[in-house]
Amino acid sequence: MLSKLATIQLEQRLSKLIEQCSAVDAAVVATLDGYTCAMKQRSQQYPLERLATMGSTLMSLGDTITAELRLGTCDNIISENKNGIVAFMHIDDNLVLITLATQKNALGMLLSHSRRCAEEMKKVVV
Amino acid sequence: MYKLYYHALQKNDPVFFRSMLQLVGLKLSQNWEIDEHAKLILVDIETPEGQSFWQNPPKEAVLIAYARQNDIQTPWFLPKPIRTQSLIQLLNELAEHVCCEDEPKPQVNKPQPSHADIVKAKASNFFQAEYYLVGVLQQILQGQSITRVQCTGFPPLYIIPEERRCFTHQVQFNQINTAQKMFYAASIDEIECETVSAEQLQQEIKQQHLVAYPVETMLWLSAMCASQGRFSSAGAQNKFMRLVQWPNFALFPYQPYHMNLAAYMLKNIADVHGIAQKTQCSLENVVDFTNACSIIGILKYEQEHKIVEKQLPEARRSLFKTILQRLADTVTFHK
Amino acid sequence: MRKDQIKLVFTGNMGAGKTTAIASISEIPVINTDVLMSSGASADKERTTVAMDYGELTLGSGEKLFLYGTPGQQRFDYMWQILIQGGLGLIILIDNSGDDPIGDLARYLDSFHDFIQETGAVIGVTHTDDAPRPDLQMYYHYLQERGLQLPVFPIDARSRESVVMLIQALLAILEYG
Numbered sequence: 216m217l218s219k220l221a222t223i224q225l226e227q228r229l230s231k232l233i234e235q236c237s238a239v240d241a242a243v244v245a246t247l248d249g250y251t252c253a254m255k256q257r258s259q260q261y262p263l264e265r266l267a268t269m270g271s272t273l274m275s276l277g278d279t280i281t282a283e284l285r286l287g288t289c290d291n292i293i294s295e296n297k298n299g300i301v302a303f304m305h306i307d308d309n310l311v312l313i314t315l316a317t318q319k320n321a322l323g324m325l326l327s328h329s330r331r332c333a334e335e336m337k338k339v340v341v
Numbered sequence: 342m343y344k345l346y347y348h349a350l351q352k353n354d355p356v357f358f359r360s361m362l363q364l365v366g367l368k369l370s371q372n373w374e375i376d377e378h379a380k381l382i383l384v385d386i387e388t389p390e391g392q393s394f395w396q397n398p399p400k401e402a403v404l405i406a407y408a409r410q411n412d413i414q415t416p417w418f419l420p421k422p423i424r425t426q427s428l429i430q431l432l433n434e435l436a437e438h439v440c441c442e443d444e445p446k447p448q449v450n451k452p453q454p455s456h457a458d459i460v461k462a463k464a465s466n467f468f469q470a471e472y473y474l475v476g477v478l479q480q481i482l483q484g485q486s487i488t489r490v491q492c493t494g495f496p497p498l499y500i501i502p503e504e505r506r507c508f509t510h511q512v513q514f515n516q517i518n519t520a521q522k523m524f525y526a527a528s529i530d531e532i533e534c535e536t537v538s539a540e541q542l543q544q545e546i547k548q549q550h551l552v553a554y555p556v557e558t559m560l561w562l563s564a565m566c567a568s569q570g571r572f573s574s575a576g577a578q579n580k581f582m583r584l585v586q587w588p589n590f591a592l593f594p595y596q597p598y599h600m601n602l603a604a605y606m607l608k609n610i611a612d613v614h615g616i617a618q619k620t621q622c623s624l625e626n627v628v629d630f631t632n633a634c635s636i637i638g639i640l641k642y643e644q645e646h647k648i649v650e651k652q653l654p655e656a657r658r659s660l661f662k663t664i665l666q667r668l669a670d671t672v673t674f675h676k
Numbered sequence: 677m678r679k680d681q682i683k684l685v686f687t688g689n690m691g692a693g694k695t696t697a698i699a700s701i702s703e704i705p706v707i708n709t710d711v712l713m714s715s716g717a718s719a720d721k722e723r724t725t726v727a728m729d730y731g732e733l734t735l736g737s738g739e740k741l742f743l744y745g746t747p748g749q750q751r752f753d754y755m756w757q758i759l760i761q762g763g764l765g766l767i768i769l770i771d772n773s774g775d776d777p778i779g780d781l782a783r784y785l786d787s788f789h790d791f792i793q794e795t796g797a798v799i800g801v802t803h804t805d806d807a808p809r810p811d812l813q814m815y816y817h818y819l820q821e822r823g824l825q826l827p828v829f830p831i832d833a834r835s836r837e838s839v840v841m842l843i844q845a846l847l848a849i850l851e852y853g
Contacts, residue, residue, distance in 0.1 A: 216714060246714040248724055249751055268751045272727040275709035279727070283707065309712065515837075586816050587827035590841055600848035607825045608853045620852055653851055660682065661847045663735045668701070668840045 217252055217340060224339045225253040228332060232314070233257060236328035238321030240299075243267045243313045244306065244336065247274065252310065261315065266301075270313040274303050291326065300325055306333045310340060343371045343436055344379035349391030350407070358383070358423060365429050371436040381435060383407050383419060403439050405431065459530045468571035468632055474527045475563035475636055477534060482556060486536040493531070495524040496549075499542050500556065507559055508542065508551040514594040517562070525559075525566035554592075557637050561593045564633040570625030572613075573632055581646045582631060583610045586639045597665055598622050602630050610647040619648075683742035684843065685760050686729070687788065688769030689780045690748035693802045693833025695729045697769060698743045700836045701843075702731025708745075726752060728759055756787060765846045766797040769833065773807035778818050785822065792826075796849040798842045800831040825853075 217225070229242045233255055241256035245267035254263040277289035292303040299317040302325055306312050314329040316322075347358060362373060382398070383405045385391040391407075398404050405417040417439075419431050454462075454472065462472035470476045474490070481488045481500045490498040499508040512521070537545075545551060572578050584606040590599070601620045605611075611619070617627045634640040686694045699706045709727035729745030744759045746752070760766065768784050770777050781799065785792065801815065815828045827845045831838035 247711040247726070248713050249726055249749075250714055265754075269754060271711070272709070272747070272752060272755060275711055276727045279707060279709050309714065587825075587829075587845070589812060589829065590827075590845070591829045591831060591838070597844050597848075600844045601852045603827070604845070604848035604851070604853035651852070658851060660739075661851055663737050663739070664682075664733075664741055665844065665847060667733060667735045667741070668843060 221340055222253055225336055226255065228336055228339070229253055229255040232328060232332045236324060238316040238318050238324045239314050239328065240317050241266075241315040242329075242332075243270065245270050245311050245313065247271050247309050247311060256315075266313055266315075270303050270311050274305065274311045277303070291330075293322070293326070295322065302326055302329055304329060304333050306336045307340060310336070312336065343373045343381075343432075344376040345373060345381035345383065345405075345432075345435075346375060346377050346379040347383040347385075347407075348394050349385045349388045350383070351385060351388060354385070354423075361423050361425065361428055365425050365432070368425075368429050369436070370433045373432055381405065381439065385421075386413070387421075403435075405435075454529065456530060459528055463528055466571055467575065468568045468573050468628075470564065470567070470573070470632075470636060472528055473563065473567035474525060474529075474532060475560060475567055477529055477532050478556065478560055478563060479636075481534065487539060487542055489535045489537050491533045491535070492524050492527045495520070495527075497545075498559065499537065499545065499551070500559075501542070505556045506553050507556050508546055508553055509559075510549065511552045512554065512558070512562075517594055522566045525563040526569075528567075557589065558592045560636050561588070561633050564636040565629055568629040568632040570628050571632075572628055573635065578613055581610050581612055581643045583607065583641055583643060584634060584639050585641050588634060588637065588639060597669070598626060599630055602627060606631075606634075608649050610643045610645065612646070615646070615648070682735075682739060683744055683763050684765065684767060684846070685744050685746065685763040686767045686769060687746040687756065687784055688748060688767075688800075689771055689774060689784075690724055691774070692748065692769035692771040694745040694748065694769055695725060696833040697767070697800070697839045697842075698729050698731040698745050700834060700839050701733060702743055703734060704732045706731045706745075724749065727755060750783065750787075753787060760788065760791045763791070763795065765795040765850055766792060767842050767846060768797055768799045769831075770799060770801050771803050772801050772810070772830075773803040777801070777807075778810055778814065781815065781818065785824070796846060796853060797826050798846045798849070799826055799828045800833070800838065800842050801828060802831060802833050804830040 225244050229244065232242055233239050241261050241263060243254040243263045243266055244252040246252060249268035249271035251264045251267040254267070256263060273292055274289070277292045281287060281289040288305070290304060294301040299315060299319065300322055302314050304312050312329060312333045314325055316325045347355060350358060359375060362375065380401055381403050384395050385407045386395050387408050395404060395406070403417065405419055406413060406415045407419045407421060409421045411418040417431065417435065420427055459472055462469050470479065477490060478500065481490070482502045482505070485502055488500045490500060496510045501507065584603060587603050587607065588599070598620065602616065602622060605616060605620050613624060613627045613631060617624045631640055686697055688694050695706060695708055695710065707730040708725060710723040710725045713722060713724050725745060725747045727747065731743035733741040733743065735741055746756045746759050766788055768781065770781050774780055788797070799815065812828055812830065819826055819828070829841060829845070831842065833839070
């Protein structure tokens, strides 16, 4: 389990992500077994705890698929949808960052900001 | 004649006790006598001598506390002073629940029926469980003594009625051979029963590496093997029946068709002919199965039949068959 | 269900042995999505399934029997609904050494109620050697209260015979029950 300090730092980093990237509407950090560690969203409209659990499922599936196919570790899983995008990526072996954007053309921005955020978070939880 | 004795009774109490016993004699369900070798012993636990006797009773003794109050909450208790009503009640309860006739000697019991009866039962068209191992087991289970069941040429089977367990050599469920089947189908004239002590059994378990099984396993096996496709009575073939619960196939050797019978009989109420027809099982197999289910107490007869028609597409049936065949590839079942 | 998709679904609580049961009959190494547990969960099992377990058995006809295991924890119940689609029937495994095995069973019977009504289910109780209570009669009593006649067998998820027995009973129910 994360320390209280680390949790606060993750929350701060999520706030920064939402501030810096206007495309991001919500972001969650979850353990790989589906527990929420930190979450932020612009308006309280998404069930983020449920998203955390599903994110862990999807990330594990991604890991399983890439391992089966010997494609190396799974970096991200992107779900592009009619009304938005959800990106799932590893922070480290145990944590997953899930970010959500409702702008359809924001994939590049969402991925680059989220990736930077995940890398910085990795340093926090070491 | 039922026997009892007393210990540490004070002053006139022994004489008083004897007189009371004579006085209540006619109101007792059994005849009782005072015998110094009796297993049942009335102990005055309000005396130091009685207390120490109570703490260290002789082996196999059954003690009755004699005191003003049953402070120690023992099941067998006679209040002081002795009154006729409490004495009658106590002795009748003892006669019913505690074996206290002539000292039980470890004895070889030849079961009761005559040779002619047994021959008749074996040749009969009906399966009479009481003439076979299964009946012997049922009888043992009604008692309390640990019993060794022996059949010449076969390893012994030990039954512990209180625990509803038995001990015997390991049974390979998927490899029950002809010799073992002969044992499970043995008739009572081939069987010898002998009571053994817990210590003796413990020793046997250790020396012979015996394995524990629930008694249901042996009841099932012995019913299955002795039944030989015979109805339990003339009326049995027209009776409507159902199962109240699944047989615990984890404990029994079984064939896949036993599963089908169980599934069908849990949903439907039918006679054996109807069951055989709907499950595509031979009548003999259905009868053996229902006899075994009856022995383990999960078969119920009903007044009316109830059939739930189920139409499964042929393709589905054949798919299930293919799956079962694949699963049976490495697990083989033998009756 | 696609015509060539034949699947059996294993569900049950964490530690009941779903992955092990599938592994005991699958002809391919089980593909699983188990992950290390963070300390948020209570059971002392180290890894838990978060998406599914997957195994296969090739039938004589050349078709494949797919074996799916659901995640055990209720949090992942969205996967339950996904995985049962097109399933032949359900195999419920209950860890008898858990805090409330009958309560666990109740949850699975509730969650899969419609699927069980449409198809069928069998119940395998594991770890009965370490935890003999509740005994089988208590399970049957509970099922009777719910008006269900499902079979309950004590099983060892590591034993192929045990798992085969569950499937045989399930197919018997589907065909004759």
